[in-house]
Amino acid sequence: MAHTPPSLDPVQLGAYFALMDVAGLLRHAVEQQLREVGDLSYVQFQLLARLGLDSPTGSERMTDLADGVVYSRSALTYQAGLLENRRLVTRTPSEEDERSVTVTITAPGRALLAKVLPGHTEVISQQLFQPLSCKDVKALADLLTPVRDHMRAAPPRSAGS
């Protein structure tokens, strides 16, 4: 059935390596900027951004956060602890599910997020979008969004079944 050739097309290989390289380089650039301006790691920024920008209430459960971030649950616990120590978020037991923990961004958290955001977008614009036209960006988003949905739906388990 799955007649996967032993090696990919050169075009496929190029796309694959370019994707991974761009993501890695971009992550490094972003991380450096975040560290300088706000002493934040990329994960910490992702958490603050999700709480402060995506969530209407500024709160989310640990599990929902983990679903939006690629990292493991334990790493999430660790980073949330660091953010809590710096008073950028609070962790309170959920009232409905006593086992759940609700993470909420604080006012200082929002302030720090606002402080690092301009530099962050600047790095993205400079590093990622400078060589691309508006149409290119649109095309890139349209190309990658279905891939993300596909990957989130299909866990990396055995390809069969």
Add this chain to the structure above:
Amino acid sequence: MAHTPPSLDPVQLGAYFALMDVAGLLRHAVEQQLREVGDLSYVQFQLLARLGLDSPTGSERMTDLADGVVYSRSALTYQAGLLENRRLVTRTPSEEDERSVTVTITAPGRALLAKVLPGHTEVISQQLFQPLSCKDVKALADLLTPVRDHMRAAPPRSAGS
């Protein structure tokens, strides 16, 4: 000069997050597969692949390897040491520059590479390329390759200058 808006277009944001998410998820999927089949980390695989596939001689200097991989020099030293312990590569002082170290893939290294390669390409095909047509893949490569070149050329230093 650089009138960077305080926040990115929604389209840009979507492209940015999709890119990072896809890369992260793909890295996890690939890493799991490599671990199961060959007990290799992603970095170790990259090193073996570069030595076994890209280099005609099967040898390269540490610095040249580091340039092709995003990781730091010390991480490279560590991983190369692990590969050497498993007899998958050898590290010998260069004859011309006594301070250089030449890394060479061994026969067992090539064998292991050949062993993990089919599964690797299968994962890439399934996870990354399944939702994409051939034209899409071409477009993706054409979009990302200039970005990579741009990022490699422009270090993430202060954007201003």
Add this chain to the structure above:
DNA sequence: CGGATGTGCTTCGAATTCGAAGCACTGTGG
């Protein structure tokens, strides 16, 4: 109601990463 199973989060130990400092060798200028 009571036990079994499932879900949510944290703790634990091991592995990996990074940047800074250190060591070894090369090349250049006096």
Add this chain to the structure above:
DNA sequence: CCACAGTGCTTCGAATTCGAAGCACATCCG
């Protein structure tokens, strides 16, 4: 020839990551 700067790699300590195991609560089924 010798000091000095430059390059290549490794070692070191601290921080971060992961998976597995553990704990607490919720839900289901008899």
